[in-house]
Amino acid sequence: MKILIIVPAFNEEKNLPLVVEDLTKNCEIPKDIVVVDDASTDSTASVAKSLGLKVLRLPVNLGIGGAVQTGFKYAVSQGYDVAIQFDGDGQHQAAYIANLIDSFEKDRVDLVMGSRFIEKTDYQSPVARRVGMWLFSSVYGLLTGRRIYDTTSGFRLYGRELMKYFCRYYPTDFPDMPALLAASRRGFKISEVSVQMKHREHGVSSTGFWKSVWYPFKTISAAFAVYLEVGR
Amino acid sequence: MIFGGVPIETVLLCVGLSAILNGLVIYGVRKRMFSETFSVIWMAVSFILLILPLLTPILKKTADILKFDSFPSMLFTFASIGLLGLLVALSVQITRLSRASKDLAQELAILNGTLGDKDYETSTRAHH
Numbered sequence: 164m165k166i167l168i169i170v171p172a173f174n175e176e177k178n179l180p181l182v183v184e185d186l187t188k189n190c191e192i193p194k195d196i197v198v199v200d201d202a203s204t205d206s207t208a209s210v211a212k213s214l215g216l217k218v219l220r221l222p223v224n225l226g227i228g229g230a231v232q233t234g235f236k237y238a239v240s241q242g243y244d245v246a247i248q249f250d251g252d253g254q255h256q257a258a259y260i261a262n263l264i265d266s267f268e269k270d271r272v273d274l275v276m277g278s279r280f281i282e283k284t285d286y287q288s289p290v291a292r293r294v295g296m297w298l299f300s301s302v303y304g305l306l307t308g309r310r311i312y313d314t315t316s317g318f319r320l321y322g323r324e325l326m327k328y329f330c331r332y333y334p335t336d337f338p339d340m341p342a343l344l345a346a347s348r349r350g351f352k353i354s355e356v357s358v359q360m361k362h363r364e365h366g367v368s369s370t371g372f373w374k375s376v377w378y379p380f381k382t383i384s385a386a387f388a389v390y391l392e393v394g395r
Numbered sequence: 396m397i398f399g400g401v402p403i404e405t406v407l408l409c410v411g412l413s414a415i416l417n418g419l420v421i422y423g424v425r426k427r428m429f430s431e432t433f434s435v436i437w438m439a440v441s442f443i444l445l446i447l448p449l450l451t452p453i454l455k456k457t458a459d460i461l462k463f464d465s466f467p468s469m470l471f472t473f474a475s476i477g478l479l480g481l482l483v484a485l486s487v488q489i490t491r492l493s494r495a496s497k498d499l500a501q502e503l504a505i506l507n508g509t510l511g512d513k514d515y516e517t518s519t520r521a522h523h
Contacts, residue, residue: 199504219508223500233501240505335497 169234172251228338273351277318277358409448
């Protein structure tokens with residue numbers, strides 16, 4: 164099975180070496196790594212190249228959705244069977260990649276979510292964020308009749324057929340939950356496995372204050388738009 | 396002096412303002428500021444605005460038939476609907492263009508990445 168790790172990165176020059184070290188030391192599964200540099204203004208691309216990684220440098224900032232979709236397009240064109248989204252901010256832990264692959268093979272699903280909330284983990288998020296996550300999970304449950312504990316997790320494994328679909332259609336801006344909903348509406352099978360996550364070590368999230376205020380409204384309205392757009 | 400129930404000064408003011416808009420649109424079209432579709436739309440809009448003040452008697456009759464309180468409220472209603480339609484059309488256009496530029500940016504990134512590999516392979520082969 165050909166596995167590609169997609170690392171979307173925006174201004175992650177300091178976190179990227181740690182991410183690569185984690186992927187090299189703690190994940191022994193044969194894999195290729197591609198960094199999708201979302202038009203960073205720092206030296207993310209050159210750091211990634213100096214680490215010997217394949218880099219896809221976007222000429223303009225497309226946001227996380229556009230960056231991840233670039234990874235899917237690359238993965239499909241290069242014949243990968245599976246892609247794993249692994250954020251460049253250092254929050255995801257490579258040791259759990261094996262669990263995602265296990266679930267993909269055993270449960271025969273198209274999408275495996277790395278979830279922080281199936282089991283009690285050390286991950287602590289602010290109350291406002293937890294309320295938001297609960298809200299997204301509820302909206303997802305309302306629209307699909309299924310329960311996903313962590314709809315905003317960016318630690319995901321995608322099968323080839325789902326990647327092909329996402330090459331054609333992938334929500335932009337705040338795609339986490341709407342993409343999940345689109346996959347579910349199209350009949351792709353989804354599973355969830357428990358993972359631990361860390362907080363970023365360097366830099367700040369690209370989601371600033373105003374973006375985080377706008378985030379819940381945008382995500383929920385995008386979810387309803389996806390619900391209407393993507394028929395069963 | 397009254398024209399179709401409207402003071403002639405008001406009619407002349409409206410015609411004057413519409414003529415200015417017409418001039419600006421023609422200037423824009425000549426300078427290729429609009430695509431062909433939008434040139435046609437704005438030329439049509441500015442022409443309609445130019446002749447509307449001269450059609451006040453007809454407008455008043457139409458407003459009476461359609462049971463509007465007055466012909467300005469009828470014009471306002473139709474103008475609002477027209478502008479909303481234009482906004483929808485522009486939203487569609489913007490979405491289409493955003494998708495096209497996103498696809499282009501992604502293709503460019505993938506092509507550059509793949510060509511980078513080829514350059515590397517070629518240079519390694521040359522070294523061997």
